[in-house]
Amino acid sequence: MKRIASLFFIVCIGFAQLAKADEGMWLLPLLNKLNMNKMNELGLKLSAEDIYSINNSSLKDAIVIFGGGCTGELISDQGLILTNHHCGYGSIQALSSIEHNYLEDGFWAKTKEEELPAEGLKVTFMKYMEDVTERINAELSDDMSETERQAKIWEVSSNISKEATEGNNYRAIVKDYFEGNQFFLIVYEIFTDVRFVGAPPSSIGKFGHDTDNWMWPRHTGDFSMFRVYCGPDGKPADYSKDNVPYQPKHHLPVSLKGVEMDDFAMTIGFPGSTERYLTSWGIEERMNITNEAMITPRGIKQDIWNEDMMASEKVRIQYASKFSRSSNYWKNSIGMNRGLEKLNVLEKKRALEAEFAEWAAGSDERKAKYGEVLSDLEKAYEAQAPYRKARSYVLECLLRGTEIYSFSLRARELQTALENDNQEEIDAAVKKLTEAGKGFYKDYYPETDRKVLAALTDLYYNTIDKQFHPEFYQTINKKFKGDFEKYANTVFSKSIFSSEDKFNAFLAKPSLKKLNADLAFSAGLEISETYKNIVAQLKETTSTISKANRLFMAGLMEMHPDKVYYSDANFSMRLSYGTVGDYEPRDGVKYKYYTTIDGIMEKEDPNNYEFIVPQKLKDLWKAKDYGQYADKDGKLHVCFTTNNDITGGNSGSPVINANGELFGLAFDGNWEAMSGDIAFEPELQKCINVDIRYVLFVIEKYAGATNLIDEMTLVKE
Known part of the structure; x- marks a missing residue:
């Protein structure tokens, strides 16, 4: 195990000069060894220490995780954050109403007192990263099963994270790189008092909307502004009128010098996920199962949403953020499949795999270690295909596509409390549901969701094998003669979750009998059980693929020692x-x-x-x-x-x-x-x-x- 990690560093350090300037998402602690010469050749005037330093102010101190899936940057010494309009969209939408439609009209705080608390929004600073590969590998052995290996990695990683957070308010996590061949400890500081400062109207911030999404030429002013606040002691604190603007260790100066052809450009951020080392079988699964399951159900759902949004300003505000999130990866999936086909990526991957197989067979040692890797991958992907398709469609049609099913599942805690006949537990569950309902129903239009439910339960029934059908499909066939419109009408006419008034009336006098008889809740439970059963069936193939990918990655680095490898994105800086x-x-x-x-x-x-x-x-x-x-x-x-x-x-x-x-x-x-x-x-x-x-x-x-x-x-x- 240690030999693999050592090989990685030898490969990267010895041949960094071969890396292309425009490809690669690089870890900041390794820049000095891997990238600085090339970056300086392209025009960079900074040192590696200027970009990433643990003890001194550096560029990394101005970059944050914005919310749970975007990047932002500090552009003043008073905690002012710049990010995309579409990253702030959810918070802007949550603060909007028909009376104050900040999505359509924009918003600008001319004083700090006018800034609006963005409830639930947080920003996260990365404090430092530390390579802990040797410490984890020291606890692993080649004769461990994949389950045992993962359990040991989790145990050691938890201990490392615990040590890093003793005596401070930091959060820590250990992430793996190169398919589990390398590990880094990452330490974060999270701030929860974030306030909305300003954004242009959507006619600027989302100019072109979905038509122009992923397209060039582009004319979108895609930005919004927030501010991070802290306690008077400079440490993270929940919202309080006594909090003060956070003073970062570094903020980015803003250039008015303009943009010229061939200018040096670097980005620092938190890319979510790439799969650049995925094998041909993995790519086929991504194209034909995962992407297809995003394209078809989301296309149907978005058509319904769009029609209702165009007919009502209220619905347009309620569903603006939801539509944006959904359509983004719907269009991405369409474009990805198109691009992979056009670039003949499958043929190139198969050629690489053929080369790998020949190389692995070239010595007894390599044959023993890598000889079964490709056949294991092929068999595992073939075995899991129907389960992967069912899993994807359960998510896109029933759990994510139809809102009433997923929201109803929040009542499981109340169900347990009612079964236990414990008044304290019942009161606590009711309180949580009351708060959850406020947020849910603010952005929920029942008639829209009724149409989606009818369409997507129908799609799931006619697309996915009956062995993966939740039990409520039997009710649809027997009681409603397979008529999904009638079924949806009945769900929304009777369910306690179909309107805020019904929901609150139920919470005022909760009944276990009424909850268990609810069509949306019972269907939600059956969907959840179906999903868990599918995931359980995927456990063995997932483990096989994980191990085979780790060995394939290690083998690639041995097979091509003259090539620089960068790790796939995993939402680390x-x-x-x-x-x-x-x-x-x-x-x-x-x-x-x-x-x-x-x-x-x-x-x-x-x-x-x-x-x-x-x-x-x-x-x-x-x-x-x-x-x-x-x-x-x-x-x-x-x-x-x-x-x-x-x-x-x-x-x-x-x-x-x-x-x-x-x-x-x-x-x-x-x-x-x-x-x-x-x-x-x-x-x-x-x-x-x-x-x-x-x-x-x-x-x-x-x-x-x-x-x-x-x-x-x-x-x-």
Whole structure:
């Protein structure tokens, strides 16, 4: 085990110069060994210590996990955070109402007293990372079963995390890299008092909406602003009027110097997940099962949502954030399948696997260690295919697609309390459900969910083998003669979960008999049981695939000792580096690297909510009133492209120039390279960024929030 870890470091350190500048999500503690020479060649003026330092202020101290799945950056010494509009979307939506529609109208706090507490939102700073591979490997042996191995890793990791958090308020986790061949301890500090500071209206922050999502050219001002607060002692604290703006160890200076072709660009953020080393069988499963299960059910659900959202402003506010989250990976899945087919990724993977098989057979030692890896993978993926498909459809149709089923399951604790006839437990469960109901019903329209339930229970029934059907399908067939519309109508006419009034009336006088007889609750329990049974059946194949992938990864590094390997993304802090540039997506077409405000006006369509342009923005454009944010060509630049390697989780990541200054905000990838999570395409892969000058223009010229501009450290030359 130790030999594998040592080999990794030899490979990476000895051959780092072969890495391409535009591919790879790199761990910050290893930059000095792996990347600095190449980054300096591309123009970087900073040292590795400037980027990542444990004891001194560095760029990493200005970067946060925003919420649970995005990146943000500190841009003032008063805790001011910049992230994407779509990252703040959920919080903005939660704070919105018909009377105060911050999604549609925007919002700007002109004083700190006007900032709005964003309930439930948190930001997380990474304090440091530490390689603990040797410590964990010392407790492992090759004769362990995969279950025993994982149990030991968990035990040792828990001890390491506990040690790291003794005597402080930090959180710690040990994450594995290279399919379990390497381990890092990561220590975090979490702040829970985060307040909404400002955002443009959706007509700017989501200009182009779903039509332009993943597309270039782009003209979206995808940004929002928040502030992190702490206790008077500078430590994390829950919301209090006595809290003060957090003073970070480092905040990013903001560059007004503009964007030029071939400029150095790096991103630092928290990319969520990539599978660049996935085998051909894994890719087939991703395309034909996982992605397909996102494409078909979500497409049906989104059509229903969209129709109701267009008919009602109330529904549009309630479902705006839900629709955005759903459609993002729906479109991503479509693009990924298209890209993987176009790039012949399966053929390339099969060629690599054939090479691996020949190499493994080349010596008795390699044959003993790696000879069964590929056959084990093929058999395991084949065996689990029907279970994976059923699992994916249970999630997309029944647990995530239909809201009433999943919400009803929150009553399980109350069910237990009622069964125990324990009044204290009943009161506690009722209190929790009352609070949960407030949030749920605020963003819930029963008639919309009724339509979704009818459509998706029907889809599941006709797509998934009957062995995976929850028991309530028998009721639909017997009592409702297979009519899913009638079934849905009955659920919503009778269920205590179908409206806030019914729900609260039930909680005022909870009854075990009534709860158990509820159609939504009983169906939810059956769906949950079906899901657990499917997952249990996947346990053995999942274990086989995990072990085989770990050995395949180790074997690849032995087979190609002259190649640099970077680990897959796993929502830990990473840096990517590259340059500003244009690209040619297809024959006869060349996209330049930037867009301007002129393109917004060209796309304007007052009859399409996706392309409405605010009158004030048009007035500023007509007057060419761009202030200090105009480019040297006299135009206001909006977005630009770089070849940085990013994925989901990088949304909101700062795009930083050679001097460590913020000059853009990453918010998307391009349609032609949606295969990027599995196969990086260096000729086409682009990171789409909003130009920081457009962000500042909107803040100052459009919103008049000069108080926020005054906080920042602006760099003009």
